[in-house]
Amino acid sequence: MADIKSIDDADLAGKKVLVRVDFNVPLKNGEVTDDTRIRAALPTIQKLIDSRARVILVSHLGRPKGKGFEADFSLKPAAQRLSEILAMPVVFASDTVGGDAKEKAAALKDGNVLVLENLRFDSREKSNDADFCRELANLADVYVNDAFGTAHRAHASTAGVAKLLPAYAGYLMQKEVETITGMLDAPKRPFVAILGGSKVSDKIKVIDSLLDKADTLIIGGAMCFTFLLAQGKDVGSSLKEDDWVDRAAQMIEKAKTNGVKLLLPQDVVAAGAIDENAECEVVSVDDIPSDMMGLDIGPVTSRVYSEAIAQASSVFWNGPMGVFEMEPFAAGTKAVAQAVADNALADTIIGGGDSVAAVNKFNLADKMTFISTGGGASMELVQGEALPGVEALRR
The missing domain is CATH 3.40.50.1260 (Phosphoglycerate kinase, N-terminal domain)
Known part of the structure; x- marks a missing residue:
């Protein structure tokens, strides 16, 4: 991945960083039953926290209809689990690009972490809608993709927004691509x-x-x-x-x-x-x-x-x-x-x-x-x- 910039190449202090993670985790009775995917993103999240970035995490979860909030697919339990793992407060926004997300993103301090609500509650995410891409990009100064599990999808949060902000690969994305291609190539x-x-x-x-x-x-x-x-x-x-x-x-x-x-x-x-x-x-x-x-x-x-x-x-x-x-x-x-x-x-x-x-x-x-x-x-x-x-x- 020599032609892809890593988060190690970026000065992130004080910057609002929009991070596409894969928090598509199984839920039961409003609790995360397997936090493997959350833990897989920890090296990138911790690096951003340590760099004094203002971290805004976005993800999908499940297959909602794309017509608004559905309780069974809320990312709130994932945000709560991340807070427990990090042993620090994690802010949660009840929408993705609406008033709550904008207000909480603007209020972030260096080293804070915010999780936005499920991207796929908005049908524009999967269609890579230009307006939705802009609305996501407007929340941040820098974009990081650490969601290898969705890298084969040309969605707003995986492809579109990367064209509107300085874009970097997170540690998980780097490791996945380098490990698999390395085995296949040699x-x-x-x-x-x-x-x-x-x-x-x-x-x-x-x-x-x-x-x-x-x-x-x-x-x-x-x-x-x-x-x-x-x-x-x-x-x-x-x-x-x-x-x-x-x-x-x-x-x-x-x-x-x-x-x-x-x-x-x-x-x-x-x-x-x-x-x-x-x-x-x-x-x-x-x-x-x-x-x-x-x-x-x-x-x-x-x-x-x-x-x-x-x-x-x-x-x-x-x-x-x-x-x-x-x-x-x-x-x-x-x-x-x-x-x-x-x-x-x-x-x-x-x-x-x-x-x-x-x-x-x-x-x-x-x-x-x-x-x-x-x-x-x-x-x-x-x-x-x-x-x-x-x-x-x-x-």
Whole structure:
């Protein structure tokens, strides 16, 4: 990110600094249940406080309708949690660019922190509306983007406002981009990539990109059944994408051409339905009953995948191996997570989304080199896409 200015390059003392953070945190009964994303922004927030900046934090939370305040999506609980973590008062404004926000932003003293209400209560945020961008910019002197998780969105707070103020990258944004692109551009080899999830169509560009970079590509989750279909196997009632079978066959051929070892399941845990109490059995991928669906990789596959991961010097993982939220179908994802955690010598990146939920569920997060906060953004970075939130910061 040599062509992007860091907050270390800026004189921020006494300046009002508008910071796009990702406080899209889970809430229950008006309280934050997981503050991982708030803590991820702390290095940048603390740097700004220590620099005597006047800090104005903006974020979205959830998917409100964009027609005004909705109590279930208020950022007030996130502001309260931040106040607890920082052990200092954090001011909260009940709007984003209205009278309360303007008044509280103007009243800030050096080292103060203000959190504005949910950006997406205003539909102009997602449409990158020029007037909304100006109204946001008018609150501050400087703009900082530290929300990698939304960097793939060209919204007012991630792209538009960066053109109206001196713009800098926060520490989290820098670390995310540099870590992921660093692994992709110059991985320590062998480089093992692990992809899971439900649909090949969602990951086809990522698969294509990784087949140009990885030494081994491991496929799990329901997307594996489209690949198995491409190999001529009968996958029973498993989730599959018939329209993508030919494309999957092309990916199998590309792996052979590029000398990439493509690992697909040899056995699966099958059941008649996605149900915690369903009757399960381990079956070979050559013998999946017509009335059953594969919902996790089986023990043989888990062992093969774990052995491949153990030999890696770099590991990138995005997507679970099965329906890991349900105990009967969690073993495969747990085995892969454990294998990644056990390879202490490898650079290991967890590429956001459900993979993060999995390593947290199995209490293995502290064993990973790097956990990305942005599932969609990290995937677009892997497939070589320009991220609007990053491009807006370029000099």
